[in-house]
Amino acid sequence: MKVVLHIWRQTKRSTEQDHKQDGRMVRYELADVSPDMSFLEMLDVLNEHLIGRGEEPVAFDHDCREGICGSCGVVIDGVPHGPERGTTTCQLHMRSFQDGAEIWIEPWRAAAFPVVRDLVVDRSAFDRIVQAGAYISVNTGAPQDANAIPVPKADADRAFDAATCIGCGACVAACKNASAMLFVGAKVSHFAHLPQGRVERERRARNLVAAMDAEGFGNCTNQYECEAVCPKEIPVRVIAEMNREYLRAKVIEQPAGGKQIGGHG
Amino acid sequence: MKLDAKIPGGPVQQKWDTRKFELKLVNPANKRKYKVLVVGSGLAGASAAASLAELGYQVECFCFQDSPRRAHSIAAQGGINAAKNYRNDGDSVWRLFYDTVKGGDFRAREANVYRLAQLSVNIIDQAVAQGVPFAREYGGLLDNRSFGGAQVSRTFYARGQTGQQLLLGAYAALSRQIGLGTVKMFPRTEMLDVVLVDGHAKGIVVRDLVTGEIRSHAADAVVLATGGYGNVFYLSTNAKGCNVTATWRAYKRGAGFANPCYTQIHPTCIPVSGEHQSKLTLMSESLRNDGRVWVPKAKGDKRAPGEIPDAERDYYLERKYPSFGNLAPRDIASRAAMQVCDEGRGIGDTGLGVYLDFRDSIARLGRDAIAARYGNLFHMYAKITAEDPYSRPMRIFPAVHYTMGGLWVDYDLQSTIPGLFVLGEANFSDHGANRLGASALMQGLADGYFVIPYTIGGYLAGQKAGAVKVDHPQFQVVAGEVAAMTKRLLQVQGKRTVDDFHKALGKIMWSKCGMARNERGLQQALREIPALREEFWRDVRVLGSERNLNQSLEKAGRVADFLEFGELMCRDALERRESCGGHFREEWQDDGEAKRDDENFCHAAVWEYTGPDQKPVRNAESLEFDNVHLAVRSYK
Numbered sequence: 093m094k095v096v097l098h099i100w101r102q103t104k105r106s107t108e109q110d111h112k113q114d115g116r117m118v119r120y121e122l123a124d125v126s127p128d129m130s131f132l133e134m135l136d137v138l139n140e141h142l143i144g145r146g147e148e149p150v151a152f153d154h155d156c157r158e159g160i161c162g163s164c165g166v167v168i169d170g171v172p173h174g175p176e177r178g179t180t181t182c183q184l185h186m187r188s189f190q191d192g193a194e195i196w197i198e199p200w201r202a203a204a205f206p207v208v209r210d211l212v213v214d215r216s217a218f219d220r221i222v223q224a225g226a227y228i229s230v231n232t233g234a235p236q237d238a239n240a241i242p243v244p245k246a247d248a249d250r251a252f253d254a255a256t257c258i259g260c261g262a263c264v265a266a267c268k269n270a271s272a273m274l275f276v277g278a279k280v281s282h283f284a285h286l287p288q289g290r291v292e293r294e295r296r297a298r299n300l301v302a303a304m305d306a307e308g309f310g311n312c313t314n315q316y317e318c319e320a321v322c323p324k325e326i327p328v329r330v331i332a333e334m335n336r337e338y339l340r341a342k343v344i345e346q347p348a349g350g351k352q353i354g355g356h357g
Numbered sequence: 358m359k360l361d362a363k364i365p366g367g368p369v370q371q372k373w374d375t376r377k378f379e380l381k382l383v384n385p386a387n388k389r390k391y392k393v394l395v396v397g398s399g400l401a402g403a404s405a406a407a408s409l410a411e412l413g414y415q416v417e418c419f420c421f422q423d424s425p426r427r428a429h430s431i432a433a434q435g436g437i438n439a440a441k442n443y444r445n446d447g448d449s450v451w452r453l454f455y456d457t458v459k460g461g462d463f464r465a466r467e468a469n470v471y472r473l474a475q476l477s478v479n480i481i482d483q484a485v486a487q488g489v490p491f492a493r494e495y496g497g498l499l500d501n502r503s504f505g506g507a508q509v510s511r512t513f514y515a516r517g518q519t520g521q522q523l524l525l526g527a528y529a530a531l532s533r534q535i536g537l538g539t540v541k542m543f544p545r546t547e548m549l550d551v552v553l554v555d556g557h558a559k560g561i562v563v564r565d566l567v568t569g570e571i572r573s574h575a576a577d578a579v580v581l582a583t584g585g586y587g588n589v590f591y592l593s594t595n596a597k598g599c600n601v602t603a604t605w606r607a608y609k610r611g612a613g614f615a616n617p618c619y620t621q622i623h624p625t626c627i628p629v630s631g632e633h634q635s636k637l638t639l640m641s642e643s644l645r646n647d648g649r650v651w652v653p654k655a656k657g658d659k660r661a662p663g664e665i666p667d668a669e670r671d672y673y674l675e676r677k678y679p680s681f682g683n684l685a686p687r688d689i690a691s692r693a694a695m696q697v698c699d700e701g702r703g704i705g706d707t708g709l710g711v712y713l714d715f716r717d718s719i720a721r722l723g724r725d726a727i728a729a730r731y732g733n734l735f736h737m738y739a740k741i742t743a744e745d746p747y748s749r750p751m752r753i754f755p756a757v758h759y760t761m762g763g764l765w766v767d768y769d770l771q772s773t774i775p776g777l778f779v780l781g782e783a784n785f786s787d788h789g790a791n792r793l794g795a796s797a798l799m800q801g802l803a804d805g806y807f808v809i810p811y812t813i814g815g816y817l818a819g820q821k822a823g824a825v826k827v828d829h830p831q832f833q834v835v836a837g838e839v840a841a842m843t844k845r846l847l848q849v850q851g852k853r854t855v856d857d858f859h860k861a862l863g864k865i866m867w868s869k870c871g872m873a874r875n876e877r878g879l880q881q882a883l884r885e886i887p888a889l890r891e892e893f894w895r896d897v898r899v900l901g902s903e904r905n906l907n908q909s910l911e912k913a914g915r916v917a918d919f920l921e922f923g924e925l926m927c928r929d930a931l932e933r934r935e936s937c938g939g940h941f942r943e944e945w946q947d948d949g950e951a952k953r954d955d956e957n958f959c960h961a962a963v964w965e966y967t968g969p970d971q972k973p974v975r976n977a978e979s980l981e982f983d984n985v986h987l988a989v990r991s992y993k
Binding site: 103105126128129130132133136137140143144146147148149151153154155156157158159160161162163176178179183185187208209212214215216218219222223224225226227228229230231232233234235236237238239241242243244245248249251252255256258259282283286288289 | 404407408411422423424425426427429431432441443479481482483484485486487488490491492493494495496497498499515516518521522525528529530532533535536542544567596597598630631633634635636638639736737740741743806807810854856857898900901905906908909
């Protein structure tokens with residue numbers, strides 16, 4: 093099959109003052125595409141052609157190519173990770189497109205994810221949020237036997253549903269506010285459903301929300317675009333759970349009187 | 358090359374306790390004066406970096422990905438073994454030890470394997486304390502399943518994403534330390550050489566993949582946890598970025614490389630669909646708990662699988678290995694698949710495939726139960742093949758998956774370079790010639806959480822803290838060499854792309870040093886690889902500059918190393934004139950089963966670098982089996 097691609101090319105890193113830099117959409121035609129190719133394999137083919145004619149290949153992040161590392165992710169025709177639900181860019185196949193299709197490919201767009209080059213963005217903000225408290229403070233050592241803490245199956249399953257997040261950032265890219273609440277909510281929800289996580293729940297909720305705000309992500313206005321594009325189909329209930337944990341933490345912090353208690357998002 | 362494995366004396370059950378007591382300690386107040394560099398942030402690297410920082414050492418951790426959470430351990434699907442005996446089915450540390458030594462076809466070091474089995478139980482406790490959401494039963498306790506090469510259920514799992522959940526646990530522990538300022542993390546940073554001062558590893562030279570800056574980092578010890586080299590085959594289940602560069606460059610600085618020919622071909626991967634294919638996708642071994650492997654009895658039977666009645670199907674694993682059936686170990690299941698395909702009974706358009714069929718278990722347990730166990734794998738399969746595995750058996754075929762060989766390490770996980778420690782898949786120590794399923798996660802975490810925190814202290818206690826700084830002239834020398842190689846790659850300005858060379862190398866490796874190997878093929882490969890390497894340095898085309906993000910340049914450096922490493926691998930395969938585990942030499946077999954030669958090859962082959970284009974020297978570490986006696990490995 094044949095496709096026409098419009099790809100964002102940018103050589104200089106985005107800054108707060110200048111997101112766009114020298115970025116622009118560039119048109120490419122590609123004739124030798126097989127419907128069995130993955131989307132990234134299609135870009136590989138394009139890059140081989142580009143190198144052949146002496147043009148620098150398109151930079152894009154990718155690694156495992158089986159939908160779990162969270163490295164890849166581009167906006168395809170306006171939708172992060174493209175047209176298939178519950179699918180990362182690397183698991184999208186060209187059979188999802190029609191012969192002759194014109195496809196627009198852009199990087200994640202969010203102030204907190206500056207473009208590094210072409211389709212590669214800097215998602216280190218996510219790591220910094222995790223560093224602020226998305227963990228259980230337990231050192232390596234000799235904790236109690238694993239079966240000493242029974243966890244109801246339903247709780248374990250719900251924790252897993254949130255823990256399945258791959259940190260790709262599609263939720264942020266899809267949100268008109270560039271909110272990271274699905275990502276942060278997933279972290280909060282994972283630990284909130286487990287007895288091991290309850291010890292530090294207030295601190296965790298406060299610190300994660302503060303870190304998220306400090307990174308410049310927006311707030312949630314209940315559009316649920318994040319859920320729609322999440323390749324792991326993490327439900328928006330995790331955002332409600334985060335708000336609940338955050339509110340609870342605030343109440344415990346200021347039991348009576350004091351300053352106004354604000355919900356978040 | 359002196360190979361002292363430093364195995365402690367006494368019975369195997371007490372060796373680790375003995376060693377822990379022998380090792381010198383670093384006083385808690387002095388730990389913060391020592392700096393350790395950890396390269397790699399997968400299960401072994403992240404767990405090591407976090408645990409060493411918790412102890413009080415200054416740690417710097419490096420990964421080439423944009424975040425430490427993306428290391429390829431994340432993709433491990435099936436599970437992690439531990440001798441908890443929660444199922445009351447006869448498991449024990451001894452049995453896990455026995456299964457692993459036997460599974461490795463008697464080519465692993467007993468003392469290391471025993472320690473691994475001992476530590477397996479601590480890993481599960483640690484992971485649960487971190488909040489890893491393992492699968493549970495309705496009573497709230499942990500669930501288990503079975504994996505190949507074992508007759509007990511000892512595999513803990515988190516749906517089909519166990520590696521992801523364990524890595525996120527280690528990443529969370531690492532992130533906590535980064536947040537506390539005890540670990541400094543360097544993502545998008547690739548190690549390109551190790552720096553030796555007076556024969557000891559005292560630092561590394563890295564390239565910042567975003568700015569292109571070549572930088573030196575000095576320390577008191579260096580830990581490599583940089584994974585395996587399966588991508589030498591181009592097509593493998595490894596992530597695209599997995600490479601041999603860190604271990605290869607350490608080898609060229611004097612670290613012995615052990616058993617490079619031991620590669621694991623995993624029996625259940627999605628077959629290749631065309632020339633464009635960039636990687637292969639694994640379908641977890643856990644599927645063989647409920648899936649049955651078969652091909653038609655008749656050659657060239659092209660009927661749809663549903664139209665072939667049971668009487669005309671050959672469930673060949675159940676037929677050949679009745680006591681282990683579909684859970685025969687990986688090397689054996691892969692070879693059996695290859696045999697039926699060679700007989701012309703393979704399925705699919707290419708004839709290179711066999712069926713993995715869930716019909717019977719769906720009938721027995723219901724679709725929902727199967728979906729709960731393997732939902733994400735079925736989803737992944739459907740995405741890639743556009744076929745529904747609930748109604749049509751999966752098509753599967755063996756693919757390169759894991760490499761048992763790696764840098765040689767002693768019992769303390771120290772390489773032949775003092776101060777250079779090697780963990781996880783990057784070392785050679787625990788799996789012999791074949792790794793059992795669900796043992797890679799176990800080894801990575803055992804090394805990182807529970808071995809290196811003890812053994813590195815033994816080394817550091819004898820070193821003056823902070824003795825070497827980056828202003829030592831050796832750093833300049835090595836950084837200069839790294840910069841020169843980078844420049845050289847850009848200056849060739851030839852015609853062929855890096856991927857083109859990588860694919861050509863992969864074809865040589867797969868056809869001559871893959872599932873089956875023979876003298877003639879290996880000799881041929883040993884002529885073809887140097888020729889291809891020479892062509893690479895004459896005709897590779899790498900565009901752009903070294904001063905910014907340049908993914909072609911990154912790949913070029915890795916492929917240049919694979920082009921050297923591939924030759925060593927073939928040389929090792931040639932010199933090992935026996936079959937064992939994943940190393941199958943056609944000349945040594947008993948009707949398709951591997952035939953070991955214990956008299957001549959009951960050792961680890963450890964290769965020593967002697968200079969560019971020089972023949973390396975083959976050394977041997979003899980392996981003693983005092984507890985699990987050498988026997989023909991049978992799963993019948």
